[in-house]
Structures are given as structure tokens and as C-alpha cells.
Amino acid sequence: MAFNFIRAAAAGAALALCAAGGASAAVNLPALKIDTTQTTVSGLSAGGFMAVQLHVAYSATFAKGAGVVAGGPFYCAEGSIVNATGRCMASPAGIPTSTLVSTTNTWASQGLIDPVANLQASKVYLFSGTLDSVVKPGVMDALRTYYNSFVPAANVVYKKDIAAEHAMVTDDYGNGCSTKGAPYVSDCNFDLAGAMLQHLYGTLNARNNATLPTGNYIEFNQSQFITNHGMATTGWAYIPQACQAGGSATCRLHVVLHGCKQNISDVQQQYVRNTGYNRWADTNNIVMLYPQTSTAATNSCFDWWGYDNANYAKKSGPQMVAIKAMVDQISSGGGTTNPPTNPALPAPTGVNTSGATASSMVVGWGAVSGAASYNVYRNTNKVNALPVSGTSYTDTGLAASTSYSWTVRAADANGAEGATSAAASGTTLAAPGGGATCTTATNYAHVQAGRATQTGGYAYAKGSNQNMGLWNVFVTTTLKQTSPNYYVIGTCP
Structure with missing residues (x-):
């Protein structure tokens, strides 16, 4: 049954009393066994904008994916509070999406953010309530358009059919669905956290609907990572028992970012404990990290328009650096950085090369029973950004007159890889046309x-x-390069 506003406030007060009376002192963030290929991020409102910033700027870290609730495109505000409160919230028709895409590519080429190619295999889950009067649905439409330039359409889910106001949506906690107000958590009979996590990670075990162990919550010392800059001295995490320090499990990590007026000082632990994330975390070995802003931050928001620093959206932004450092610390306990494995999938056979040009090679192999896709490795480095559904792949951007070696691995529906094939070698052709060189690659x-x-x-x-x-x-x-620093569109004979 839904909590009405009074009951939600009472629950928040009870949590506050519990925190004040029984919480232990903040601890340093532990080093856990985390599979760093399985790190994701999500957020609401200002936290949604921040989630996009982390996903794009640190795409090597958050390549697995992101969830965004009532957020907007990367660098939407372009450093302006007028833009932030105008086009990025109330008047989305003014969002210059193509310019923001161009800025993203420019910053990536300059090394100010990670390469955008990391986003090609990401999963993205977007949610916008039809009644949202704070971040209008059109802003999320612009975010969907922005992601079109970097993430395949099949990897994006955009849910926008629930009559929800500006809030994190649950199926059993918070205000009425059409209510706007603290704690900005609303019961809309929809498990948004579960839908999001299942899109990002694939099939998950059923959530734990029982009372979660109090000992799985920790308050950690954020001042290890940042002082001031609108960040609180402590943050929170939910760590399933199997994932705790000394445990044998290798776990996944999801970073959860609250919205404005939603930090611990504003709504106590309601966002940390009652948004639905931890129920799924508990049964699926997912560590939940809840960074916290301070009351010194403008409206307790994460910095998505530059109130703290002009580099707020880049890897060098103070809040960005701090959250990345938290992720690195909690992931430093010896977990794997390799893709998950499926020992039931045998190695592909018949791997071969053909169709050589001066800049490409076709790699082929035999089908593997039970495989959902394949990954191709050149000299031990994976070359396909997206899973390969067929039994051949054209590797491009190669150097002329150069020998390479390729192997192939089958993968199941969850991306877990089987055994590695025997290697197949091939040599690209010499550059044709008396030195003219053709290169086929993405723009x-x-x-x-x-x-x-x-x-x-x-x-x-x-x-x-x-x-x-x-x-x-x-x-x-x-x-085709026809002379030094001169290229034309075309093919080489």
C-alpha cells in the first residue's frame, strides 16, 4: 500500500532518530572484490545530470551503462545557471543537442573526457514522468537524441508512460505518484530501480522484500576523497554480506546519485534506504554506493552547471574526480577486470582470414551452439565495439603490408565468454597506387x-x-590519401 505524505515524513523522522541514536562512526571506504567491467551509475534530477556526466566523461569506468531519471544531455547547461534552469529544465526546445554532441567529441579528442567509443556497448535506461513539472519530458527527449550519436538504439530503453511528478519512482514507498515534494520518492506501483538494474545487467535474481540487514549499510568518510566543493564529509553504501571485505564473492558496483534537496541532511536516509535499489543489490551481489552532497551545495545539488567549478563536466571536475576516486577505492580489493566466463561454450573452430585490403581484413569462424554473439580479438585486444551476431567480422583501420593475428570467443546472452579459439593470421595488402593509401574507419x-x-x-x-x-x-x-595531408572520399583500386 502506498505511503501518503504524512506517513513518508514520519518514516523519515524515524530514520533520522535511528541514525542519530544508533549509527556507528563513519569508516573509511573499504576495498572490495568488484568486477570493474560491471560498474554502472544512475541518478535522479541533478543526480541524473551527474550520472550522464560520469557515464560520458568516465566512459572507460562506466562503459557497462547508466540510468537517468529526469536528467538531460551531457553539458546541457554549458556552464550557465540561466541555461540550467531554462532550456535544461523548463524550455527544452532550446537545447542545442548537435552542439553538445560536437562538444563531447571535441573534448574526447582532447583527452578531457574518455573516448566516446567506450559508449558503443553501453546500456542506457531513461525515465521521465509525464507529469514532471521540474525537468520537463522534452529534456529527456533531448537526452535520448543525444545518446543516439553514441549508443545503439537497441541498447536504450526510454520509459515515459507513467503519470509521475518529479521523483524517484517505486512500487511501495513514498508520496502519491502525482505529488511533488520531499522526499521526492513516489509510489507509482512501478519498481523503477528494478527495471533499470535489469536492463543494465540482464536477468537478475528476485529482489529481497524482507527487512534488509542493518549491518549492510555503512556510513563512510567522504573527506578521504574531497573537502568542500559542495560535498558532504560522509557518504553511504549498501554492501551485501557476500560482498563485504574478506568475502569470497566478486561483486558488481552501482553508483546512485540523489537529486537536489535529497541528501542525508534534507531527507535523512530515505533516498539511501527506500528507493528500491538495495533490495536488488542484496540478492544479486551488487554494491550500492551513495555519494552525498552537503548543505553548502546549491540546493544540495550535484554540480551540473558549474556552481562549484568551470570544469564540472570534465574528468577534472572536483566532484567528478571525487566520485571516480570512491569507485576506484571500493573496487580495489582484487576483483576481476576480465569479462565473465561461461565454461560451457567451446572455442569457435575454423577461424580464418580473407578479403585482405591495405586497411582491412575479414575474419570468419564456425558457429558455436548456444552462442548469442561473438567477440573478435586482434593481437589479444578486442576490436568489435558491439557484439557480433554472425560468423564473420571485418576488422578495419589496419596498416598496409602488416601481419596480424586474430582469435574469437563465443558469448552467451549475458555477455559471458567461452574458450578462446586458435589464432588465424593474415597480412594486409600493400598500399596501392604508388603509395596512395585508403583507410576505412568511423568519422x-x-x-x-x-x-x-x-x-x-x-x-x-x-x-x-x-x-x-x-x-x-x-x-x-x-x-584515400593522394598527397601529404590531402584526403578524398573514395576507394583504392
Whole structure:
């Protein structure tokens, strides 16, 4: 049964009394066994904007994916409070999505954020309540459009059919679904945390609906990682018993970011304990990390418009650096960084190479029973950004007259890999045309390699200035170098 506002407030007061009377002193964040390939992030409102910032800027860390509730595109505010409260909340028609995509690509090429290619295999879950009067649904529509440039459409779920106000939605706790107000958690008969986590991670064990062990909650010392900058001296985490220090399990990590006016000082532990995340964490060995802002932060918000630092959206932003350091610390207990394995899947056989050009090679193999997809490795490095559904893959961007070696692994529906195949070798052809070289790659890769330039979100061949189309990781172009620093669109004979 839904909690009404009075009951929710009473529950919050009870939690506050519990925290004041029985909580132990904050501890240093422990080092746990975390599979760092399984780290994800989500957030509501300001936390949603911050989740996007972390997902994009630290895409090597959060490559698995992100969940966003009532957030918006990366760098939406462009350092302006006017933009933040205007186009990024109330007037989404003014959001310059193509400019934000261009900024993302530029910063990635400059090393200010991680390479956008890391986002190609990400899962993204988006939620917007139809009644949201704080961050209008059109802002989330713009976020969906923004992600179109980096994440395959099949990897994105966008749920926007629930009549919810501005809140984290649950199926059994909080205000009425159409209510806007503290603690900004609403009972809409929908388990948003569960839907989000199951999209990010795949099939999960049923959640724990019983009372969760009090000892699984810890208050940790955030001042290990940051002092001031709008961050509190302590944060919170939920650590399932199997994941606690000294345990044998290797666990996953999900970072949860509260919205404005939702930190511990504002709503006590209601966001930490009653948003539904921990029930799923408990039965699926997922550690939940809840960084906290302080009351010194503007409206207790995470910095998504520059109130603390002009570099707020980059890897160098103080709050960004701090949260990344928390992730690194809690993940430093010896967990694996390798993909999960499925010993039931045998190694693909018949791996071969064919169709060599000066810059590409086709790798083929025999089908494996039970495989949902395949991954291809060149000289031990995985080369396919997305799972390969067929039994061949064209590896591009290779150097002319160069020998390479490829192996293949089958993967199940959850991405767990089987045994590694025997290697197949191949040599690319010599550059044709008396030294002319053709390179087939994404427009993003061409710009990074100096074969093209970008302006206004489009890529242009260097020298000839031919328009190659959108500057992103999905559009592929073949460029022919006809003289030093001069490229044209075309093919080599």
C-alpha cells in the first residue's frame, strides 16, 4: 500500500532518530572484490545530470551503462545557471543537442573526457514522468537524441508512460505518484530501480522484500576523497554480506546519485534506504554506493552547471574526480577486470582470414551452439565495439603490408565468454597506387587520426574538405590519401 505524505515524513523522522541514536562512526571506504567491467551509475534530477556526466566523461569506468531519471544531455547547461534552469529544465526546445554532441567529441579528442567509443556497448535506461513539472519530458527527449550519436538504439530503453511528478519512482514507498515534494520518492506501483538494474545487467535474481540487514549499510568518510566543493564529509553504501571485505564473492558496483534537496541532511536516509535499489543489490551481489552532497551545495545539488567549478563536466571536475576516486577505492580489493566466463561454450573452430585490403581484413569462424554473439580479438585486444551476431567480422583501420593475428570467443546472452579459439593470421595488402593509401574507419576515428577535421558536428576530409557526414562513431567513410595531408572520399583500386 502506498505511503501518503504524512506517513513518508514520519518514516523519515524515524530514520533520522535511528541514525542519530544508533549509527556507528563513519569508516573509511573499504576495498572490495568488484568486477570493474560491471560498474554502472544512475541518478535522479541533478543526480541524473551527474550520472550522464560520469557515464560520458568516465566512459572507460562506466562503459557497462547508466540510468537517468529526469536528467538531460551531457553539458546541457554549458556552464550557465540561466541555461540550467531554462532550456535544461523548463524550455527544452532550446537545447542545442548537435552542439553538445560536437562538444563531447571535441573534448574526447582532447583527452578531457574518455573516448566516446567506450559508449558503443553501453546500456542506457531513461525515465521521465509525464507529469514532471521540474525537468520537463522534452529534456529527456533531448537526452535520448543525444545518446543516439553514441549508443545503439537497441541498447536504450526510454520509459515515459507513467503519470509521475518529479521523483524517484517505486512500487511501495513514498508520496502519491502525482505529488511533488520531499522526499521526492513516489509510489507509482512501478519498481523503477528494478527495471533499470535489469536492463543494465540482464536477468537478475528476485529482489529481497524482507527487512534488509542493518549491518549492510555503512556510513563512510567522504573527506578521504574531497573537502568542500559542495560535498558532504560522509557518504553511504549498501554492501551485501557476500560482498563485504574478506568475502569470497566478486561483486558488481552501482553508483546512485540523489537529486537536489535529497541528501542525508534534507531527507535523512530515505533516498539511501527506500528507493528500491538495495533490495536488488542484496540478492544479486551488487554494491550500492551513495555519494552525498552537503548543505553548502546549491540546493544540495550535484554540480551540473558549474556552481562549484568551470570544469564540472570534465574528468577534472572536483566532484567528478571525487566520485571516480570512491569507485576506484571500493573496487580495489582484487576483483576481476576480465569479462565473465561461461565454461560451457567451446572455442569457435575454423577461424580464418580473407578479403585482405591495405586497411582491412575479414575474419570468419564456425558457429558455436548456444552462442548469442561473438567477440573478435586482434593481437589479444578486442576490436568489435558491439557484439557480433554472425560468423564473420571485418576488422578495419589496419596498416598496409602488416601481419596480424586474430582469435574469437563465443558469448552467451549475458555477455559471458567461452574458450578462446586458435589464432588465424593474415597480412594486409600493400598500399596501392604508388603509395596512395585508403583507410576505412568511423568519422570519429578519422578526426582523431588527423585524416579529417570537424566543424558543427560534421566531419570533413583533410585537404579536400569534402563533407563526410556526421562526426560520430556510427558513420563509416573510406578516405584515400593522394598527397601529404590531402584526403578524398573514395576507394583504392
